Amino acid sequence: MNVIEVRGLRKSYASLEAVRGIDLSITKGEIFSLLGPNGAGKTTTVEILEGFRTRDAGEVKVLGFDPATQGRASREWRNRIGIVLQSTSDAGDLTVSETISHFSGYYSNPRNPEEVIAAVGLEDKSKDLIRNLSGGQRRRLDVALGIIGNPELLFLDEPTTGFDPEARRAFWSLIDGLRNDGTTIVLTTHYLDEAEALADRVAVINHGQIIEVSTPKQLGGRSTSKALVQWRDNDEIKSEETENPTALVSTLTTQFSGEIPELSITRPSLEDIYLKMIGRADE
Amino acid sequence: MSKIPGALNLGLRRGILEIKQFTRQRESVVFTLLFPLILLAIFGSVFKDTIAPGVTFSQYFVAGMVASGLVNSGFQQLAITIPMERDYGSLKRLRGTPMPVASYFIGKALLVFVSMILQVILLLAGGYFFFGLNMPTDISKWFTFTWLIILGTASSTVLGIAFSTVPKSGRGASAVVSPVVIVLQFFSGVFFIFTQLPSWMQQVAAIFPLKWLTQGMRSVFLPDSFAASEVAKSWETGRTFLILIIWLVVGFFISLRTFKWSRD
Numbered sequence: 117m118n119v120i121e122v123r124g125l126r127k128s129y130a131s132l133e134a135v136r137g138i139d140l141s142i143t144k145g146e147i148f149s150l151l152g153p154n155g156a157g158k159t160t161t162v163e164i165l166e167g168f169r170t171r172d173a174g175e176v177k178v179l180g181f182d183p184a185t186q187g188r189a190s191r192e193w194r195n196r197i198g199i200v201l202q203s204t205s206d207a208g209d210l211t212v213s214e215t216i217s218h219f220s221g222y223y224s225n226p227r228n229p230e231e232v233i234a235a236v237g238l239e240d241k242s243k244d245l246i247r248n249l250s251g252g253q254r255r256r257l258d259v260a261l262g263i264i265g266n267p268e269l270l271f272l273d274e275p276t277t278g279f280d281p282e283a284r285r286a287f288w289s290l291i292d293g294l295r296n297d298g299t300t301i302v303l304t305t306h307y308l309d310e311a312e313a314l315a316d317r318v319a320v321i322n323h324g325q326i327i328e329v330s331t332p333k334q335l336g337g338r339s340t341s342k343a344l345v346q347w348r349d350n351d352e353i354k355s356e357e358t359e360n361p362t363a364l365v366s367t368l369t370t371q372f373s374g375e376i377p378e379l380s381i382t383r384p385s386l387e388d389i390y391l392k393m394i395g396r397a398d399e
Numbered sequence: 400m401s402k403i404p405g406a407l408n409l410g411l412r413r414g415i416l417e418i419k420q421f422t423r424q425r426e427s428v429v430f431t432l433l434f435p436l437i438l439l440a441i442f443g444s445v446f447k448d449t450i451a452p453g454v455t456f457s458q459y460f461v462a463g464m465v466a467s468g469l470v471n472s473g474f475q476q477l478a479i480t481i482p483m484e485r486d487y488g489s490l491k492r493l494r495g496t497p498m499p500v501a502s503y504f505i506g507k508a509l510l511v512f513v514s515m516i517l518q519v520i521l522l523l524a525g526g527y528f529f530f531g532l533n534m535p536t537d538i539s540k541w542f543t544f545t546w547l548i549i550l551g552t553a554s555s556t557v558l559g560i561a562f563s564t565v566p567k568s569g570r571g572a573s574a575v576v577s578p579v580v581i582v583l584q585f586f587s588g589v590f591f592i593f594t595q596l597p598s599w600m601q602q603v604a605a606i607f608p609l610k611w612l613t614q615g616m617r618s619v620f621l622p623d624s625f626a627a628s629e630v631a632k633s634w635e636t637g638r639t640f641l642i643l644i645i646w647l648v649v650g651f652f653i654s655l656r657t658f659k660w661s662r663d
Contacts, residue, residue: 222497
């Protein structure tokens with residue numbers, strides 16, 4: 117059974133149709149990334165899945181449960197999911213360790229608070245008040261609170277905003293570790309390299325609809341797209357898009373004696389493909 | 400799989416956490432706990448008259464301050480801090496956990512109760528040692544005092560939670576909530592002798608719980624002979640109890656129905 121199953125999801129705010137018929141199936145143990153520009157319907161979709169928002173139409177099952185349900189059953193369901201929201205900024209009068217231990221008490225089968233603190237790299241800060249943490253450290257605390265309940269399903273909303281490159285790499289290996297434990301993860305992010313590094317599959321949303329669902333390697337025909345070959349001929353930079361870059365390069369080697377000046381062969385990055393996709397959808 | 404923790408258990412844990420957070424905000428601790436004492440010092444120094452045989456204004460005023468303390472540390476405090484928690488995103492984060500809303504309410508009630516107890520101890524001790532406050536000696540008066548504190552805390556808590564949806568933002572909350580409380584204090588006979596207020600003010604005040612809490616506290620701190628000087632010529636203890644219960648129940652249902660975890 118799929119961890120998340122969505123059919124024909126719709127949601128409007130006043131005159132704006134934020135989500136216009138979305139279908140999604142997310143399987144157990146995968147990292148699924150939602151990409152899309154601001155206002156594309158990404159946040160609305162995720163908040164419906166998280167049970168923060170109601171929907172107008174469509175079927176939604178998350179861990180076999182309708183997130184719109186209230187009451188006791190909803191508590192049992194929340195016990196099985198973890199949510200890392202976009203940054204929270206409370207007064208921070210508690211220490212890292214007090215906060216994490218307290219939240220662990222909400223769940224039936226929590227992870228060990230000390231292990232979680234270590235997993236997000238806050239061991240040295242565990243006795244510090246939250247108000248004295250840096251932005252990146254606060255974000256790691258947010259992640260710690262998302263995983264303390266030992267969730268089967270984890271929602272990550274822009275998890276690495278404000279991280280320095282080193283902290284992002286450390287965070288990625290943390291997420292990799294969760295994947296290895298079998299946690300299913302729904303990741304929304306603006307960073308295409310993050311989606312590429314982590315996601316098994318990505319979905320691109322624009323104007324309230326899903327344009328494509330694919331692996332990062334294959335999205336938008338990326339794996340079969342043309343390569344761009346560039347070189348310098350005297351003072352002029354020449355470039356050519358081709359399906360057979362090897363053939364082109366061997367032709368070039370006959371034209372130049374020795375090195376081909378400033379030769380490069382590039383394939384479109386996930387970001388190039390993504391921008392093309394949402395650009396096309398804009399037309 | 401083990402069971403998820405019960406609502407009451409989590410409520411106690413939340414209460415401990417709320418109190419811990421409160422004690423770490425030094426400015427607000429000092430302000431909340433000492434402010435009633437400062438007011439007593441000011442009023443006690445300005446008004447030295449005796450308003451009835453054996454009743455000084457300070458004595459009358461202490462009853463009002465204890466009652467206002469219930470409104471301040473419950474209603475006012477919560478209606479200001481909850482919108483702030485909402486703006487910070489802390490409430491939305493809690494909403495994403497299995498913790499039930501009832502536990503959140505219980506935690507707030509415990510915070511209000513504990514800060515109320517500390518405030519009352521300071522006020523009464525200060526009043527006793529510096530302003531010649533007479534303590535009730537009759538055990539039945541302390542019994543009335545106890546249920547007034549408990550009912551007052553509970554209704555003030557739920558009404559504060561209910562009112563927390565009124566301010567549009569955390570920053571503006573104080574400007575919305577404080578005038579309501581101050582006007583109520585004037586109307587309910589906290590700063591003036593209630594029977595000397597215009598009758599329309601008395602009638603407006605009679606709708607709200609603060610007037611009844613104040614009158615109830617007078618029945619604790621003033622001699623029974625003073626009951627004859629009240630509007631109804633009696634302490635109206637039964638009526639006070641009933642009106643507080645009604646506000647508690649109404650406030651409880653409103654707060655359950657209207658409570659908002661996030662701004663939008």
